[in-house]
Amino acid sequence: MINSLPELLLRLTICASAAIVLLLLVRRPLRQRIDARLAYQAWLIVPLAMTAAALQPLFAAPVEALVLLPAFGPAGIATETVSAAHPGFAGWLLLAWACGALATLALFCLSHRAFVRSLGTLTVRGGLAYAAHTAGGPALLGLWRQKIVVPADFEQRYSAAEQALIIAHEQVHAQRADAVANTLLALMQCAFWFNPLVHLAAPRCRFDQELACDALVMQRHPTQRRAYAGAMMKTQAGVSVTPSVCHWQSCHPLKERIMHLQQTPSSPSRRRAGRLLVAALAAVTGFAALAARAETEAVPNYAVAMTLRMGEGSAPHTVRVLTPGTFSVRVGEGESVWSGEFTMTSAGPEKLFVRSKISQNGQLVSEPGILTRLGTSSGMKINGADGSPGLTVDMTVTQESKAAPGA
Template sequence: MINSLPDLLLRLAIAASAAIVLLLLVRRPLRQRIDARLAYQAWLIVPLAMAAAALPPLFAAPVKALVLLPAFGRAGSATEALSAANPGVTGWLLLAWACGALATLALFCLSHRAFVRGLGTLTERGGLAYAAHAAGGPALLGLWRQKIVVPADFEQRYSAAEQALIIAHEQVHAQRGDAAANTLLALMQCAFWFNPLVHLAAPRFRFDQELACDALVMRRHPAQRRAYAGAMMKTQAGVSVTPSVCHWQSCHPLKERIMHLQQTSPTPSRRMAGRMLVAALAAVTVFGALAARAESTPGYAVAMTLRVGVDAAPQNVNILTPADFSVRSGAGESVWTGDFSITAVGTDQVFIRSKISQNGKLVSEPGMLTRLGTSSGIKIAGAEGKPGLALELTVTPAAQAVPGA
């Protein structure tokens, strides 16, 4: 499982990147022509695409190759694995990934700590948490026991109408779970610190989140657009920004937010058309990820050499198989069967499980971890002086197989 983690991370990163590129293309038209809330909801396409990429292949039907060979002798029960591949660079890749993820997490934690410290000692009054100075808030702080943090001069700086709108804005964040969404986004940035598209998408996701929140507040208070814009103009963004907190203004372009306040609510038909469009985009992305997962199911070319006894001539066979294959030889009272299963381990290794039987009776179940393109073997000693069996296998990706080999 550890060896397959780099492959899983790569699949998830590719799926997330494809979904992010799609959203970067459609988010502005969705906001301007339909609804800012729909543009924010469209970001769900990213985790859906990643979930589809993490699923096992759904469309790959199991196929088992069967190869019949002339009789190659008998064997006893003692088994020896001749070679196995080294773990390679998988461990180093995982170490580098873990270091990058922990470093990114540490930066986020330090940023959040600096933000909380910058608020000073909070004074709770009337259901609000007042910061120690005028530059703290408004913001929604916390994941479970959430607090609406406002600046120390909240009651002096804002009118009563503006205060109500700011509180309504932060309450919308709390009701929708936006702080949890921001925290999950930060964790995604930690896990995929090596993917620049994830970091490019993060501020755009939070901006769409703010616009969606503005749109919902304006829908509930349609006559308060001027007061809402005035509250934005009075808000300062002098404190540090942390990705897990819902900020009233922070680094969001103020001009664009005010312009969106003038946008009228979409008609029901336009809203329905927008939802159908987002659903179609989500379906295309998810099924694309599933199809890519099915197509990425590895096929293998197996070059096998079988030898019975020391002096016997080797038998060579080349097999093209999705993952499982069987080799059968002999007839009558001496029928040998080898059942083999190939499982990918990371990007450059496979684990070969095998069952060697004679006349339907299991003789041995050896397993080998081998690097692609590297020869590995199984040796089964003969019983009572009878000839033993030696198998040598080289597994390569099917795409690298030489036609006619």
């Protein structure tokens, strides 16, 4: 588990970075030639690629090894049983990642708290929450019980038409659950705090979100472009804004937003072509992530020489199997049948951690683990239930050539 998490983080980082680079290249052409809403929707390619990268291998399956051969030599020397693998470098790496993620989350929480406190005491009137200062809002605050926050001089600063457009803008954010999307984006920044591409992409994704919201408001109010631009000009971002809040002005480039208001809506055929293009990009990215996962999931074959002995003085049995990492064995007959399922994972250079589930007569008895070196004999001793003869397992594992999943 500990060893697999850094590998998963690395795989997700690579796939997310590739998808982000792709979107940084296509987002502006999508906005200018087709539609700002499509450019914002294209950001879904990033979580799609990460989901594909996190999927389990489609063709991997346990290898069963049930053939038992009589031994022609001694059972071997048993070594001590290890209850768990030492985390080693992977454990320290995971600890560093967790510390960075928690620190980033703490910064976001402090930023959100500072923003909420900067609004002062909110006064609810006419369905709006008026801030105590003129620099607070307009913004959509909250995830579940959302409220539209406006500055204290909202009615004096903006005309009636501008007020209606600002409210419509924030209502679009609420209808599309943009605050939830911003929160998930902030959590992604926490999880991948070490990846500069994620922090580069986050504000650009939020900017595309604002442009998409502007485009939808203008579609509903096509004759109000001048009033909409006037409302933007009158709004000043006087306080820092938390990433999870949908803010009317924030730090988004004002000039570019106003220029997009003048953009002629694209034709239905061009929008359909754009959607097909984004769908094709998403499909290619997803399949590429799956293909890369299948390639990196090629696992080494292990040749296992295992000797099992039931009780003192009993005849040993030997199993030899070539496996990609998971196999099962069974020994005994009648009223005393032992079975075991073994899974081998890398624990560092020339090291393996062997997880096992040992059962007696179909009942799980123990789940011991062994940290072993390739080519070195190691073993475990399991006590039988109700005083019955126990099981001694000795094994030596060597690494063979790699095999692709499903091979």
